[in-house]
Amino acid sequence: QVQLQESGPGLVKPSQTLSLTCTVSGGSISGGTYYWSWIRQSAGKGLEWIGRVYSSGGTNYNPSLRSRVAISVDTSNNQFFLRLSSVTAADTAVYYCARDVPDVFSYYYGMDVWGQGTTVIVSS
């Protein structure tokens, strides 16, 4: 079955850019009509959706982060990516990648596959 795995630096300095990769295995990132999301979880803000990307490269972002976020996809390597610029301590969190699944009505109803998560600490 489809599995997701996040990777990237666990420590990022303030004002720098956080970069994470999610590798999809057990299925093609281009197969089906899935969106691929990034979500983060911190003690202070709970679960927060960051944004999502379609296999064609189309994206949607959380307005609260839109000015600092870029999500992209590499279908040839079955990966998608998160870049979050100008990070501060408030960006310290566990970052998850997940698959958004559509229903028969073509509305997205939830995230049915998640990576294990990767902890990112923002500190000098």
Next chain:
Amino acid sequence: DIVMTQSPDSLGVSLGERATINCKSSQTVLYDSNSKSYLAWYQQKPGQPPKLLIYWASTRESGVPDRFSGSGSGTDFTLTISSLQAEDAAVYFCQQYFDLPPTFGGGTKVEIK
């Protein structure tokens, strides 16, 4: 953004007893076109990612035990665990996917009493 409010923050339930968690959205998450509420429930255990339990407010994801049930429509929803098992100790989140950005409730921690 649609704000999701869960209650209680935590509850202790004895094994075999019923656990009930509530979730309220700040606006409807019901699509008139298909009469479905786009409300999902997730279970999260320590050190693990959230696991999708229920979508459309009341449809169990494949493999989820039938002691888990969801109900509600529009803005008010409930997750019920009919007979609590030890492995059900976890934090439970509701999430709306009616509108972007998808938003989550603050979570309810279920503990064994």
